[in-house]
Amino acid sequence: MAVKHIPTGEVHKGSKGGTTGCGFNTNEQSNHWTNTGEKITCAKNGCN
Numbered sequence: 138m139a140v141k142h143i144p145t146g147e148v149h150k151g152s153k154g155g156t157t158g159c160g161f162n163t164n165e166q167s168n169h170w171t172n173t174g175e176k177i178t179c180a181k182n183g184c185n
Contacts, residue, residue: 138150138151138152138172139151139172139173139174139175139176139177140152140153140157140163140170140171140172140173141170141171141172141173141175142161142169142170143168143169143170143171144169146178147178147179148173148175148176148177148178148179149161149177149179149184150177150179150183150184151163151184152172153167153170153171153172154167157179157183157184158179158181158183158184159179159181159182159183159184160183
Protein backbone atom coordinates (compact mmCIF):
# COMPACT_ATOMS: atom_id res chain seq x y z
CA MET A 138 0.00 0.00 0.00
CA ALA A 139 1.09 3.57 -0.63
CA VAL A 140 0.18 6.86 0.99
CA LYS A 141 0.44 10.27 -0.69
CA HIS A 142 1.50 13.50 1.03
CA ILE A 143 -0.89 15.93 -0.64
CA PRO A 144 1.07 19.22 -0.16
CA THR A 145 4.23 17.82 -1.79
CA GLY A 146 2.68 15.14 -4.03
CA GLU A 147 5.26 12.62 -2.78
CA VAL A 148 4.11 8.99 -2.49
CA HIS A 149 5.47 6.92 0.40
CA LYS A 150 5.32 3.24 1.39
CA GLY A 151 2.72 2.76 4.14
CA SER A 152 -0.89 3.66 4.82
CA LYS A 153 -2.89 6.49 6.32
CA GLY A 154 -3.21 6.15 10.10
CA GLY A 155 0.29 4.76 10.60
CA THR A 156 3.91 5.45 9.80
CA THR A 157 5.50 5.59 6.35
CA GLY A 158 8.49 3.44 5.44
CA CYS A 159 10.83 6.39 6.00
CA GLY A 160 9.31 7.37 9.35
CA PHE A 161 6.64 10.04 8.80
CA ASN A 162 3.67 9.74 11.17
CA THR A 163 0.53 10.04 9.02
CA ASN A 164 -1.61 10.69 12.12
CA GLU A 165 -0.03 14.13 12.47
CA GLN A 166 -1.91 16.50 10.12
CA SER A 167 -3.87 13.53 8.81
CA ASN A 168 -5.68 15.76 6.28
CA HIS A 169 -2.32 16.05 4.44
CA TRP A 170 -2.26 12.27 3.71
CA THR A 171 -4.35 10.00 1.50
CA ASN A 172 -4.13 6.30 0.61
CA THR A 173 -3.28 5.78 -3.05
CA GLY A 174 -2.46 3.12 -5.60
CA GLU A 175 0.19 5.30 -7.22
CA LYS A 176 3.83 4.30 -7.61
CA ILE A 177 6.06 5.16 -4.62
CA THR A 178 8.17 8.24 -5.41
CA CYS A 179 9.98 8.70 -2.08
CA ALA A 180 13.68 7.83 -2.43
CA LYS A 181 14.41 7.76 1.32
CA ASN A 182 15.56 4.56 3.04
CA GLY A 183 12.54 2.47 4.00
CA CYS A 184 10.28 3.65 1.19
CA ASN A 185 12.42 2.78 -1.84
